[in-house]
Amino acid sequence: MGFLKTLLAKSPPFLFALLGGLGMGLAPDPFRCWWLAWVALAPLWLLCQRGTLKEGVGAAALWGFGYHGTALFWITGVHPMDWMGVPWGYSLAIALTVWLLITGWGMTLTILWAVVMVRLTPKLPVGAKILLGCATLAGLETLWSWGPLYWTALGYTQSPDNLVGLQLGRIAGQQVISMAIVAVNGLLAESWRARRWRYGVMALGLGGAIALYGVIELAQPVDSATPLKVGIIQGNIPNRIKLRGNGIETAVKNYTEGYRSLAALGVEMILTPETAIPLLYPDPSWQRSPFDQAVAELGVPVWLGTFRRGQSPDFYYNSLVLVDATGSPISHYDKVRLVPLGEYIPLRELLGGIIRRLSPLRGEVAFGASEQQVTSPWGPLIVGICYESAYPAHFRYQAAAGGRLLLTASNNAHYAASMPAQHHAQDVARAVETDRWAVRATNTGYSGIVDPHGRTLWLSGFETTERHAATVYLRDSTTLYVRLGDWVTPLLLVAANGYLMWLVKYPHSDRS
Structure with missing residues (x-):
């Protein structure tokens, strides 16, 4: 905790990581500001591109605490547990402990993602950064979904209000929405960092493509035969x-x-x-x-x-x-x-x-x-x-x-x-x-x-x-996701690993 306090006190940019996490935490209920998800990851992305590993981990911890802690604060609603005969003080302690544990579990995912971004992506072309950022996040969310604690995938921030964006789930499930959020945030962050506005235009173009697909799906009739x-x-x-x-x-x-x-x-x-x-x-x-x-x-x-x-x-x-x-x-x-x-x-x-x-x-x-x-x-x-x-x-x-x-x-x-x-x-x-x-x-x-x-x-x-x-x-009926499952995540992981292996084999290749 002392390390995080030092980061906040001496490094104002880390405050933006925390604010970004809080912004992501405002996307789901009860605030339902789903649109914030499309910009709230950008501060952490920027810090992962310019900082040391220690700074990246600290920023990710702050961002993860802001997001998962806010989105999962409802767990404290188990207090008071007087109906179970638990004294008020113990009940509060249990509720806060459980909240901190599940928040910490979510923070762990964010930190692992940041480690990959700090160690592997700062010198890569923007396209490769987006590929690794999306593949890593989707892979980690998939890994977390195999465990006993799983709720706050980035994709869930869009439900129930962004019906246009939710239609992406038909393609390959929730992780595709998470990838789209990472990609848009990454492009916006790179546009700001490099002052190359074409990346911002690409982010808008990606958002427009997602919206077009969603509108087309929403226009399809709902079968009422049975x-x-x-x-x-x-x-x-x-x-x-x-x-x-x-x-x-x-x-x-x-x-x-x-x-x-x-x-x-x-x-x-x-x-x-x-x-x-x-x-x-x-x-x-x-x-x-x-x-x-x-x-x-x-x-x-x-x-x-x-x-x-x-x-x-x-x-x-x-x-x-x-x-x-x-x-x-x-x-x-x-x-x-x-x-x-x-x-x-x-x-x-x-x-x-x-x-x-x-x-x-x-x-x-x-x-x-x-x-x-x-x-x-x-x-x-x-x-x-x-x-x-x-x-x-x-x-x-x-x-x-x-x-x-x-x-x-x-x-x-x-x-x-x-x-x-x-x-x-x-x-x-x-x-x-x-x-x-x-x-x-x-x-x-x-x-x-x-x-x-x-x-x-x-x-x-x-x-x-x-x-x-x-x-x-x-x-x-069957969607592509129902037929094939989450086929995009393994595809991106293979592509990302193939690209990294190519860099190892040809270390002097132009990465700019």
Whole structure:
């Protein structure tokens, strides 16, 4: 920390790195200044071109703290955790510690990117700098997406408002949007650094090409050949209520009433949020019986957010179970991407006795199978629960397997409003990438209906009880991203490495 303070005190340019990171942090919710993302990386780019490695790392740390710390500040909304019996002071300490840890993880990505830029690019031609900058960032984001903590890819800053830019996701997923942001920032920075305004013109040209592609995609008609009338129940049962006293009975009452009202509207399928009724299914339960009786009576299939028993008494799945009039599950989906500390303990053998999990559950939540294919009476579906919305490959796999409609169920009840808003933005991007209608059910907000172009056709209120019926459409189309995955990142990595190998072989080549 002393090193960073020295940089800020003695080197005013490093203040601009921090301001750039803060600007990037203002792009997503709650500020939604998405356009800032197209200029906010430029200060860090400039510092990486003119400074030492130590200075580049310091600038990247400041930029990363500004971006990830601002964008992820919603995690502190878990405080206070009095509903779990955690004292106020400990609750605040836990919230701040978790925020600093996940911010630090994001900073690590930024620092690694800066190291590559400082060590390899200052003497390269501008085109090579752009190539390495884009390839490195996309490669690092892909690597981060393989891990347990992943939310703040640069591409997510454009959702849900920049629908024109989001259409790039159809080509090769979220990383293409991240690359475009890096490229535009890099060209603007080089234009300023070298006083060669043609690079600025190139940045504008690239932005114009992106806009043209997006406008063309948005103008395409949305197929409406196979309609499905769906219902969404937003129960609005905060954890502090659901997990205390008569909270389960209140949840059962709300979801039973919601189920009956939507069934009366003639919906064909109903979606409830994650852990809507947190009782083991299909174990009999007198607490859940009013809901079970309503389903048996009215017969409308419902995706129930619940827990499903695992292979041992101490493990269970966070699941969506499709139940029909027979009362038997006809399909299910088990959550794959679990929340670290919230649903499982990383390095459990080492940390299990030290870390108090931020979860009310007894026992451990088990990981669902990574290659699940969800079947239903309407054909294959694409399903995600809560945190999984940040992982594009999760949805792409199911879409490639024939998924015709995207369903997500989330809780989000223990965070500030900016978190569920960002969560909605993640699902908007997933709908565009897979070219699917998306149906979102959340506990306290924001539930929604999103079309394949990313347009939000309905969005619930926050901390409101809602029941909504809408007609969506099953689709069998495939985007280039669904067919080939993120093919651009490996292509750029190969090109970048090939260029570097050429420089090693011919070290006296003209780099200017």
